[in-house]
Amino acid sequence: MIKLGAVYLLAGFVFGAFAVLSALDRNNPKRLGNAAFWGLVATSFLAGDDLRDLGNGVLVLGLALIAGFGLLGRGQPATTSAEQRRALSDRFGEKLFVPALALPVVVAFGVLVLKPLTFAGEPLLDPKQATLLSLALAAVAGVALALVLLRQPLISPLQEGRRLMDTVGWAALLPQVLAALGAVFALAGVGKVIGDLVTAYIPMDTRLAAVAVYCLGMAGFTVIMGNAFAAFPVLTAGVGLPILIQRFGGDPAVVCAIGMLSGFCGTLMTPLAANFNLVPPALLELKDRYAVIKAQIPTALPLLVANIGLMYAFAFR
Amino acid sequence: MLTLLGVAVVVLGFAARFNPLLVVVAAALVTGLTGGLSPIEVLAALGKAFNENRYVSAALLVLPLVGVLERAGLQERARTLITRFRGVSVGPFLIGYLAFRQITSALGLTSIAGQAQSIRPLVAPMAEGAVESRSGTLSDETREAVRAQAAATDNIGLFFGEDIFIAIGSILLMVGFLAANGVALDPIQLSIWAIPTALVAFVIHGFRLWRFDRRLRAEAQA
Numbered sequence: 001m002i003k004l005g006a007v008y009l010l011a012g013f014v015f016g017a018f019a020v021l022s023a024l025d026r027n028n029p030k031r032l033g034n035a036a037f038w039g040l041v042a043t044s045f046l047a048g049d050d051l052r053d054l055g056n057g058v059l060v061l062g063l064a065l066i067a068g069f070g071l072l073g074r075g076q077p078a079t080t081s082a083e084q085r086r087a088l089s090d091r092f093g094e095k096l097f098v099p100a101l102a103l104p105v106v107v108a109f110g111v112l113v114l115k116p117l118t119f120a121g122e123p124l125l126d127p128k129q130a131t132l133l134s135l136a137l138a139a140v141a142g143v144a145l146a147l148v149l150l151r152q153p154l155i156s157p158l159q160e161g162r163r164l165m166d167t168v169g170w171a172a173l174l175p176q177v178l179a180a181l182g183a184v185f186a187l188a189g190v191g192k193v194i195g196d197l198v199t200a201y202i203p204m205d206t207r208l209a210a211v212a213v214y215c216l217g218m219a220g221f222t223v224i225m226g227n228a229f230a231a232f233p234v235l236t237a238g239v240g241l242p243i244l245i246q247r248f249g250g251d252p253a254v255v256c257a258i259g260m261l262s263g264f265c266g267t268l269m270t271p272l273a274a275n276f277n278l279v280p281p282a283l284l285e286l287k288d289r290y291a292v293i294k295a296q297i298p299t300a301l302p303l304l305v306a307n308i309g310l311m312y313a314f315a316f317r
Numbered sequence: 318m319l320t321l322l323g324v325a326v327v328v329l330g331f332a333a334r335f336n337p338l339l340v341v342v343a344a345a346l347v348t349g350l351t352g353g354l355s356p357i358e359v360l361a362a363l364g365k366a367f368n369e370n371r372y373v374s375a376a377l378l379v380l381p382l383v384g385v386l387e388r389a390g391l392q393e394r395a396r397t398l399i400t401r402f403r404g405v406s407v408g409p410f411l412i413g414y415l416a417f418r419q420i421t422s423a424l425g426l427t428s429i430a431g432q433a434q435s436i437r438p439l440v441a442p443m444a445e446g447a448v449e450s451r452s453g454t455l456s457d458e459t460r461e462a463v464r465a466q467a468a469a470t471d472n473i474g475l476f477f478g479e480d481i482f483i484a485i486g487s488i489l490l491m492v493g494f495l496a497a498n499g500v501a502l503d504p505i506q507l508s509i510w511a512i513p514t515a516l517v518a519f520v521i522h523g524f525r526l527w528r529f530d531r532r533l534r535a536e537a538q539a
Contacts, residue, residue: 007375014378041374048368054357056364068339077395080388089390089397096394100386100438104429105380113424132372135379135428140380150389160384165377170338176373177341183346183366184359188320189354199458224324229487233494241498242405252500256491257480257510264476267470268348271331278337280432286461289334293467295462299522303477305446306517310449314513 001119003126007136012046015039018162021074023128030073041173060177067170075166077159092150099146103138110134110314168282175275178226185225194221204239207248208312214239215308218259218267219300226272228263235259250315258311265307268300269293282286323348380432385412386438395439396446405456407447407463408530412523414440417509418474423481431469452537459533466529470522477518480511 022028023035034244039060048056066072080088091098115130117123125133143157153317165172185191198217204210216237221231244250267273270293277293288294323344330340342363349359399405412472421429444467449455454465479485497503 004372004375007378008371011371011375011378014381014463019420035325039462044368045371045375048371051364051368053361053365053368056368057360057362058364060363060367061360064336064338064342068336070336080390085388085390085393087390089393092389093394094398096386096391099382100391100434103382104426107429108426111428131428132375137375139378139382142379142417143385146382146389147387152376152384152385153388156388157385161381162384163378163439164384164387170336172377173374174341175394176367176370177338178496179370179373180363180366181341181345183369184348184362185323187362188323188348188354190324190348191321193318193320203482204411206479216375229490232487234489237498239352241500244498251512252495253502254510255505256495256502257507258514260487260491261477261480261511261514264480267476268472271337274337276432276472279516283432283437284464284468286464288461288465291465292468292472296472299469299473299518299525301326302521303514303518306521307514310513310517314510 001122001126002124002133003131004129007129007132008045008048012042014158014161015042015045017158018165021077021158021167025075025077027076028073028166031075032102033066033071034073037063037072037170038162038165040066043280048200060180063150063170063177067173073166073167074169075162075273077163078243079160079163095149098149099142103142103144106138106141107131107134110137117221119176132286136260153164164283167285170277171278171282173273174278178272178274182225182227182230186230190299191221191225191230191234194224195238199238200233204243207244207250207316207317210239210243212308212313213314214255214259215242215262215304215311217252218263219269219304223270223272226267226270228260228267231263232256232265243317250311251317254311254315258307258315262307265300265304278309319351320348322351338367340361376428376431377433378430383433383438391438392442395442396449399443399446400450403450406446407444407533408453408532410447411440411444411467411526414467415470415474415519415522415526418471419478419519422475423515424479425482425484427475427479427485431475432468432469436468436471440471448533451534459536462529463533466526470526473518473522477511477515481508481515483508 019035019039022031025031040059111134114120117124202213205212217235218231222228240255244255245252281289326344326347345363346359403447444463488504488507492504
């Protein structure tokens with residue numbers, strides 16, 4: 001069975017290559033900072049399970065200090081100029097889309113065809129991680145196709161990958177570090193404290209008030225925690241189950257499904273959901289770090305109101 | 318109540334625009350210390366969770382492919398392709414992408430598109446191209462607005478599509494949580510009740526994209 005370890009091994013080597021190429025990049029005055037940062041990420045992927053918890057903690061601290069003290073620069077790997085790209089795009093034409101579209105096709109193939117396959121009684125792909133395994137497989141297949149079809153230099157995937165990685169910079173690691181913070185919050189019982197505050201001080205005598213508290217609570221709590229999955233158990237144990245479902249007789253499927261989606265409205269509005277809201281502005285080289293969140297809020301707020309209406313209308317039929 | 322100090326550190330740190338990685342580590346330390354852990358214990362807890370969440374960063378593996386294709390001119394090609402369809406305006410284009418993302422996510426194909434593999438190399442350049450073919454060269458401000466809207470559309474399509482698929486993480490979390498509290502539910506019931514919100518999300522965001530398009534056209538004529 002192919003497990004996540006294979007993806008980590010690949011990621012470790014790719015980040016290791018980024019680190020080495022960064023160290024050799026004389027055009028980047030902060031090249032050692034970049035080398036250290038990507039080197040730590042490579043270490044985490046290759047040896048994270050062998051480091052103890054404290055070792056991994058020190059590694060996180062190292063990443064934060066390198067980023068926090070501005071030691072991370074932007075590498076300048078040799079790449080094609082704007083004119084060259086225009087000429088290349090005319091020369092290759094629609095062929096350019098083949099590797100780009102091979103990625104989704106291979107992912108779909110992995111999820112729909114490879115995932116159900118078994119080999120000598122064992123699934124071929126670890127079923128829990130089939131999507132990520134398929135994505136890694138697709139990335140490798142896409143690179144191979146690009147190298148052959150577009151005759152790009154063999155080193156270019158690593159150099160161009162490093163160029164994009166440096167564009168995103170420390171923000172690339174933020175989602176993983178925030179996930180770790182969520183675990184520390186859970187350990188300290190932050191969720192429960194907030195949940196108790198909500199239930200103790202806000203009156204929920206009518207159905208509408210209870211629905212509104214649950215939906216707004218899911219969104220607000222998600223904004224604070226960065227993740228609707230962290231908000232759901234707290235708010236559902238505090239409001240959803242005892243009040244909406246047990247006291248007012250709401251349909252659990254409607255309450256929970258729409259409650260979770262109210263949480264997703266919160267996800268659209270928080271910088272703590274970094275992979276959705278902070279990494280894209282870095283990837284798209286936007287000046288305003290919060291530009292994507294600002295584009296999402298006018299959709300998230302009316303949708304949140306609509307969720308309250310939908311739950312109120314359908315949960316108590 | 319002291320446990321909430323860590324949350325305050327996050328809110329203030331992000332608001333003051335300190336480096337978020339530092340803010341998060343500081344928040345973890347504050348939360349752990351007020352919860353009665355020693356600094357070493359907090360660091361170990363943070364490290365353990367960081368290691369367990371490595372899969373979050375593994376998706377960055379698509380960047381080498383995206384980079385090579387950019388080197389060979391993919392963004393330029395995407396831009397030209399859209400200008401060839403003269404009628405396609407940025408509003409309908411992004412509405413079409415929204416529908417595509419919602420439907421494929423509802424079928425469980427959440428990873429066939431995304432910010433790194435679709436928005437940067439394809440969707441954002443095409444959206445910019447669609448505006449350029451009507452309005453000529455874009456101001457920096459407009460370019461940023463178009464890119465941000467493309468990224469937002471991907472997130473909204475993903476979030477309000479994936480919950481219709483029965484084997485997605487959030488559905489499994491809800492089923493597990495309810496089962497532990499004595500409520501037996503079939504995942505399909507939760508999936509079905511994700512559909513109304515998905516439709517409303519499509520209408521609201523689609524309407525905003527239509528208005529965005531109209532505003533850009535009005536600006537181009539002014």
